Amino acid sequence: MLMCFYELRDEVKQLLEMKGTPVKELSDTKWLCDLAFMVDITKYLSKLNVKLQGPNQLLSSLLSNVKSFETKLQLWKGQLERSNTVHFPALQGQKPSTTYEYAGECAKLIEAFSERFRDVKSKQQELNIFATPYNVEPADVPDDLQYEIIQLQSDDELKARYNNLSLLEFYRRYVSADDFPILKSQALKYASVFGKTYCCEQSFSKLTQTKCRLRSRLTDANLENQLRVASSTVPPNITRLAKEKQLQPSH
Numbered sequence: 001m002l003m004c005f006y007e008l009r010d011e012v013k014q015l016l017e018m019k020g021t022p023v024k025e026l027s028d029t030k031w032l033c034d035l036a037f038m039v040d041i042t043k044y045l046s047k048l049n050v051k052l053q054g055p056n057q058l059l060s061s062l063l064s065n066v067k068s069f070e071t072k073l074q075l076w077k078g079q080l081e082r083s084n085t086v087h088f089p090a091l092q093g094q095k096p097s098t099t100y101e102y103a104g105e106c107a108k109l110i111e112a113f114s115e116r117f118r119d120v121k122s123k124q125q126e127l128n129i130f131a132t133p134y135n136v137e138p139a140d141v142p143d144d145l146q147y148e149i150i151q152l153q154s155d156d157e158l159k160a161r162y163n164n165l166s167l168l169e170f171y172r173r174y175v176s177a178d179d180f181p182i183l184k185s186q187a188l189k190y191a192s193v194f195g196k197t198y199c200c201e202q203s204f205s206k207l208t209q210t211k212c213r214l215r216s217r218l219t220d221a222n223l224e225n226q227l228r229v230a231s232s233t234v235p236p237n238i239t240r241l242a243k244e245k246q247l248q249p250s251h
Helices: 002-007 009-018 029-051 059-081 089-094 100-116 124-131 143-154 156-164 167-174 181-191 198-210 220-231 238-243
Strands: none
Touching: 002 009, 002 029, 029 059, 029 089, 029 100, 059 100, 059 124, 124 181, 143 156, 143 181, 156 167, 167 181, 198 220
């Protein structure tokens, strides 16, 4: 919506002037620069938000996206301090005389991200062991995990499996609790962490769609069953379900 408004700002200004209610901000160069910066930065934030949505996302991948965005903020901050607007096309179109103020806004975002994700980043070493077990140094991991990491990294066959499978599938099929009890336990811990509220929000959306005013006779039991089916990732076996039902006989 912000982008649409910015692109139609001249038309909006003309319409308001025709109606006798002009808005002085639409003729203010500084205000338009601020609006352009807001358009650019919210576009990047929106893209980050999309990356953090979706099912079956692990905490390690979510944190990687956040760290990538923080690095971009550092880059933008330094560039804006030098009046470089190469990554801010809307702001660049306004040709601002100075962009140091917008570098300060990037600094505020960096501080906010650092504060909000401080607890998760404190688990970075454990997440690295879980997500990239072949890239960690055995001497740098906790003492109780060192032997298991060495055993895992020394197995060339397991390494080939790791390179050809998804992370969860690799742990499920090839990292057994008998051979790697501590590593398996840690993998289960981080694989089951809810890094976001996407699943809850998705369930609420499905609940709203199912429990509408046109379905006044919907019982709690039926609603629970429908939500279980709607939120399940297991595909239904239609052929088997059909065989269990009797066909409607002809009259």
